[in-house]
Amino acid sequence: MKKLVRAQAGVKLERIERLAGRQKEVSFRLSTHRKGQPRIIIGEDEAQRAFAREVAASLEDTVVQGLIEQNAFDH
Numbered sequence: 003m004k005k006l007v008r009a010q011a012g013v014k015l016e017r018i019e020r021l022a023g024r025q026k027e028v029s030f031r032l033s034t035h036r037k038g039q040p041r042i043i044i045g046e047d048e049a050q051r052a053f054a055r056e057v058a059a060s061l062e063d064t065v066v067q068g069l070i071e072q073n074a075f076d077h
Contacts, residue, residue: 004031008053011060012075015053018042032056036063 007015012035020027030049033040034056043049060066069075 007049009075011057012036012066012069013053013056013060015049034060035066035069036060 003019005017005019007017007030009015014031014033016031016033018029018031020029028046030043030046031040032043032049032052036056036059041052043052
């Protein structure tokens with residue numbers, strides 16, 4: 003099951019829950035419009051820090067700035 007945790011400047015942080023036997027595994031998926039593949043992060047604190055870093059970097063990216071000006075993001 004995926005759940006959107008945060009979204010800003012074209013960056014999305016989703017919580018992913020999977021059942022592994024009798025235990026629930028939780029990870030976080032960080033995706034962006036900047037170059038690079040989505041990242042899977044295990045810890046919530048690290049995921050939140052990675053999200054903040056990626057939002058800051060995205061706000062400095064000229065391509066992302068153009069998308070923001072065009073209201074290309076639905077968040």
